[in-house]
Amino acid sequence: xxxxxxxxxxxxxxxxxxxxxxxxxxxxxxxxxxxxxxxxxxxxxxxxxxxxxxxxxxxxxxxxxxxxxxxxxxxxxxxxxxxxxxxxxxxxxxxxxxxxxxxxxxxxxxxxxxxxxxxxxxxxxxxxxxxxxxxxxxxxxxxxxxxxxxxxxxxxxxxxxxxxxxxxxxxxxxxxxxxxxxxxxxxxxxxxxxxxxxxxxxxxxxxxxxxxxxxxxxxxxxxxxxxxxxxxxxxxxxxxxxxxxxxxxxxxxxxxxxxxxxxxxxxxxxxxxxxxxxxxxxxxxxxxxxxxxxxxxx
Amino acid sequence: xxxxxxxxxxxxxxxxxxxxxxxxxxxxxxxxxxxxxxxxxxxxxxxxxxxxxxxxxxxxxxxxxxxxxxxxxxxxxxxxxxxxxxxxxxxxxxxxxxxxxxxxxxxxxxxxxxxxxxxxxxxxxxxxxxxxxxxxxxxxxxxxxxxxxxxxxxxxxxxxxxxxxxxxxxxxxxxxxxxxxxxxxxxxxxxxxxxxxxxxxxxxxxxxxxxxxxxxxxxxxxxxxxxxxxxxxxxxxxxxxxxxxxxxxxxxxxxxxxxxxxxxxxxxxxxxxxxxxxxxxxxxxxxxxx
Numbered sequence: 001x002x003x004x005x006x007x008x009x010x011x012x013x014x015x016x017x018x019x020x021x022x023x024x025x026x027x028x029x030x031x032x033x034x035x036x037x038x039x040x041x042x043x044x045x046x047x048x049x050x051x052x053x054x055x056x057x058x059x060x061x062x063x064x065x066x067x068x069x070x071x072x073x074x075x076x077x078x079x080x081x082x083x084x085x086x087x088x089x090x091x092x093x094x095x096x097x098x099x100x101x102x103x104x105x106x107x108x109x110x111x112x113x114x115x116x117x118x119x120x121x122x123x124x125x126x127x128x129x130x131x132x133x134x135x136x137x138x139x140x141x142x143x144x145x146x147x148x149x150x151x152x153x154x155x156x157x158x159x160x161x162x163x164x165x166x167x168x169x170x171x172x173x174x175x176x177x178x179x180x181x182x183x184x185x186x187x188x189x190x191x192x193x194x195x196x197x198x199x200x201x202x203x204x205x206x207x208x209x210x211x212x213x214x215x216x217x218x219x220x221x222x223x224x225x226x227x228x229x230x231x232x233x234x235x236x237x238x239x240x241x242x243x244x245x246x247x248x249x250x251x252x253x254x255x256x257x258x259x260x261x262x263x264x265x266x267x268x269x270x271x272x273x274x275x276x277x278x279x280x281x282x283x284x285x286x287x288x289x290x291x292x293x294x295x296x297x298x
Numbered sequence: 299x300x301x302x303x304x305x306x307x308x309x310x311x312x313x314x315x316x317x318x319x320x321x322x323x324x325x326x327x328x329x330x331x332x333x334x335x336x337x338x339x340x341x342x343x344x345x346x347x348x349x350x351x352x353x354x355x356x357x358x359x360x361x362x363x364x365x366x367x368x369x370x371x372x373x374x375x376x377x378x379x380x381x382x383x384x385x386x387x388x389x390x391x392x393x394x395x396x397x398x399x400x401x402x403x404x405x406x407x408x409x410x411x412x413x414x415x416x417x418x419x420x421x422x423x424x425x426x427x428x429x430x431x432x433x434x435x436x437x438x439x440x441x442x443x444x445x446x447x448x449x450x451x452x453x454x455x456x457x458x459x460x461x462x463x464x465x466x467x468x469x470x471x472x473x474x475x476x477x478x479x480x481x482x483x484x485x486x487x488x489x490x491x492x493x494x495x496x497x498x499x500x501x502x503x504x505x506x507x508x509x510x511x512x513x514x515x516x517x518x519x520x521x522x523x524x525x526x527x528x529x530x531x532x533x534x535x536x537x538x539x540x541x542x543x544x545x546x547x548x549x550x551x552x553x554x555x556x557x558x559x560x561x562x563x564x565x566x567x568x569x570x571x572x573x574x575x576x577x578x579x580x581x582x583x584x585x586x587x588x
Contacts, residue, residue: 034411105338115521155337190319216414218522259415262416
């Protein structure tokens, strides 16, 4: 490296003490705000030993909360998956009148307060709501019952998969799909063999984030759940009840399961990113473009 | 630069002809059907319910003393938290992009924790940390600083919730910045600080602002992580979403709806602002590379 280059590098980075101070402050901030809260969940759960921890998880109410959370995610995530793919296809592949309105509508649940999200379903299906009297006459319970919990969860998780796929599909353009169609593929074949392989990492990423939010949603579900123990309590709601009853170990035991879910989500996300990077790298190794040769030669 | 939505006025016949890819009608149809069912109709129920109130009823519901205090608290705490997130979010993004150090990949992955960790879990865990007998609280209490069960706790919870927004909007912009600009600045005799404040900062400012707006918007609606740590004293530490809940618990549906409508309008305006900021950011970065 010649001296000119070295001085240029000097001009584009900081003195060592500045670097180490910045890294130190950033690490301290991350430790205080992210690592400690995470560690606190597990230590509080284990405060009275492993037996108390396991007993808290064996509680039948905890089990029914776990079952309800799994059921909610099992309904909400696939529905939002189908919606996300369909919305991304429509928005990314075509131009149409009102497209920005539809895109805004997809984003809207992200910015609506979870409490408001719960309230709107009470207003539609509650006793004093639009369909309240009719539902009551037919003895159908939606709000303060499982269907309401699932609906509110679907609302707050609507954007996750669509938001992940739209920019991805827009960046990839329509060329490959058009080629497939011209070569005689059906629309379904085109999607399955051309589009899906291109978007699969984004899709997985969207699904795991959607799932994490579906299982962890608190505010919206809290409004539409009747807080009936063993019936309409999801895991986050069960955590709240136990915590408010000063059953700290039990609350943190259930919370630790949710924290594990969050860690697994982050892990899968990381693996997905690495896989994606590796694929992009092998792709760029495959196609020898003139710019690549130039860089290698110099 | 990719053209954004430009509705081309044309006859329906020519338009369908231009569409080579199949599936437009079915995917858009399903998208609109689903959005109507899940988002549009329930949200319009909120608006219609609000319109059943008279103007004076509405004003009374949304400007009561307790409600006004909750707006001040929610907006103030959210603003403060978003500001802290801008400073530390930029710092974390900078350190992650520019420097290498052991454990960097783990830290990078951990930034998304607030997205993945359920808010109720974050709430009880922060409370356990900051309460008088907690890991952090036990050191602060003797100093006369109480962090939990008051407004401090609310701001801390909102900082936790908003951090990833700033980091994840600034990080890609920093990654894509051209080193040549900084080299040029340094060759022309700029100090490192001048290079940062005159060259780097202006090009990441739109992303910082977007991150700020996103963290702020999220903080305003946040409920789960705040209620455990807030103490929830009327007039002092009661956030607006909690006002809606307590009105609902008193079967005051009209009052809850009115306050919710105000919040909905605010979050809708913030969403439009964020979209505008992101458009600005795209144009800025598009302009600098071309």
